[in-house]
Amino acid sequence: MIIRIFANQLVHTLQQQTYPAYLLVGQDPLLIEESKYQLFQFGKQQGATQKQEIVIDSNTDWATLFTDLQTFGLFSQQQIFLFTLPDNINAQLQQQLQQLVSLLHSDIIAIFQIAKLTTTIEKQAWFKTLEQIKTLQINCQTPTLEQLPQWIQQRAKMMELSIDNEAIELLAYNYENNLAALKQTLQLMQLLYPQQKITLINAGQCIEQSSVFTPFQWIDAILQGKKYRCIRILEQLQNEGDVQPVVLLRILQKELLLLLRLGSDDKIKIENTQQMLNSQLLRQKFDQYKIWKNRRPLYSAAIQRLNYHRLYDAIQHLAAIEKAIKQQGDENSWQALQQLTVKLAA
CATH class of the missing domain: 1.20.272.10 (Zinc Finger, Delta Prime; domain 3)
Incomplete structure (x- = not known):
């Protein structure tokens, strides 16, 4: 089965349980990079000593990849593999991915990254196998404008920031579809207003001081x-x-x-x-x-x-x-x- 979570739940989820495979779905730059970093750190904590990042396409050296997967199984240390998947997975790639998934084992931390999941992909055999081995799917889609205030509240809580609702609305308006710049502004708030309720005026001043206009x-x-x-x-x-x-x-x-x-x-x-x-x-x-x-x-x-x-x-x-x-x-x-x-x- 596929266990689905949002990117901001990943750290807590990893503290509770490990999974045979991890699937990053979406293309928000900040959420993708943060999720990969958290998974890499988790891998190090599990004893992983090596990491390979592989782009899956028509030029992939499958023979070497399959050999690596089987060879690493001979060692006690865990290894991290990050597979970046294309939007369009043709029949030939499906067959290769099916074999790849079948070679996964407990000494491998397998991370798959794809921009978008379609119904067609979810029906493919390799994906069905991911379902069977119990994969953790992490939603890395950019929050919508309606979802963004809640995302800001959760991020602020994690950063020990107290922000009033009007200030959150202002941040959401200015940083829609730009979580990286939003994160920078929240970090600036940490420096300027530690242990202080951040008001609409404070938020406006931080937005003005940020180095990037929107x-x-x-x-x-x-x-x-x-x-x-x-x-x-x-x-x-x-x-x-x-x-x-x-x-x-x-x-x-x-x-x-x-x-x-x-x-x-x-x-x-x-x-x-x-x-x-x-x-x-x-x-x-x-x-x-x-x-x-x-x-x-x-x-x-x-x-x-x-x-x-x-x-x-x-x-x-x-x-x-x-x-x-x-x-x-x-x-x-x-x-x-x-x-x-x-x-x-x-």
């Missing part, structure tokens, strides 16, 4: 109308090269459409696009769209500053930038994004 800080600056800060963040995002312009386009488009929904009264027809957005029903709209409390002042400020024409114009501008990227590449997209940012934040 796309969501760029969005916040737009909502607040801070055009110089917008430009600074955008320039750093461009220099770092971790975020593509098309990703920023999608994030901004989502926020602009949300502003339209928040600032519109479904019962009133818009006759003049120059009129300001409607702020009369904001409390009701915030509840309807489940907007976190610490973000409501940002949306309120933007709605009181923008009119329908500017939003419609910005959405059309976004579409034009995306079309240009598809036709000409990213060459001028950062400059176009900067121009749009200034227009929205002015």
Whole structure:
């Protein structure tokens, strides 16, 4: 059978029981690296003296691998094998994996890593064998935005940090899909606020002091109308090269459409696009769209500053930038994004 746990349960689980094989499923960089480190440390505690990391593909030297697996069985010390599996496991690889799994024994700590498990893979013979030998499956998928506050609470508890709910919401918003940067900020909190309740203000200060800007800080600056800060963040995002312009386009488009929904009264027809957005029903709209409390002042400020024409114009501008990227590449997209940012934040 397959025993399924989340990555943050791995240390506790290893303290309770050992397993013939371990399966890391997901592709979150932080969760994958932390889980591998924890399994490697566990292996050392069990007496493992050697470690092999093997990528399974069409170039794998199966004869040598099978020999290694059988040879290590002659020694008393345990050995660690990490097998990185491809997304597509063809018939030939399935046969080889079936033989590999059949050669596992108590002197081997076998770790399998795969980005995604599909129904097709779960029906394959080698995977069925993993089920039979009782494998521990570790979920290393990035938490969703809804799951992230709980993940932060658990990580904070592990780090002996006390963080209030509004601060947790702010962290979740700023570090969605970026657990590595979130971890760095939590470590900064450990240094700045030991044995102290961390408030929304404290969290904001830590985010500002972190060395890496996020796309969501760029969005916040737009909502607040801070055009110089917008430009600074955008320039750093461009220099770092971790975020593509098309990703920023999608994030901004989502926020602009949300502003339209928040600032519109479904019962009133818009006759003049120059009129300001409607702020009369904001409390009701915030509840309807489940907007976190610490973000409501940002949306309120933007709605009181923008009119329908500017939003419609910005959405059309976004579409034009995306079309240009598809036709000409990213060459001028950062400059176009900067121009749009200034227009929205002015």
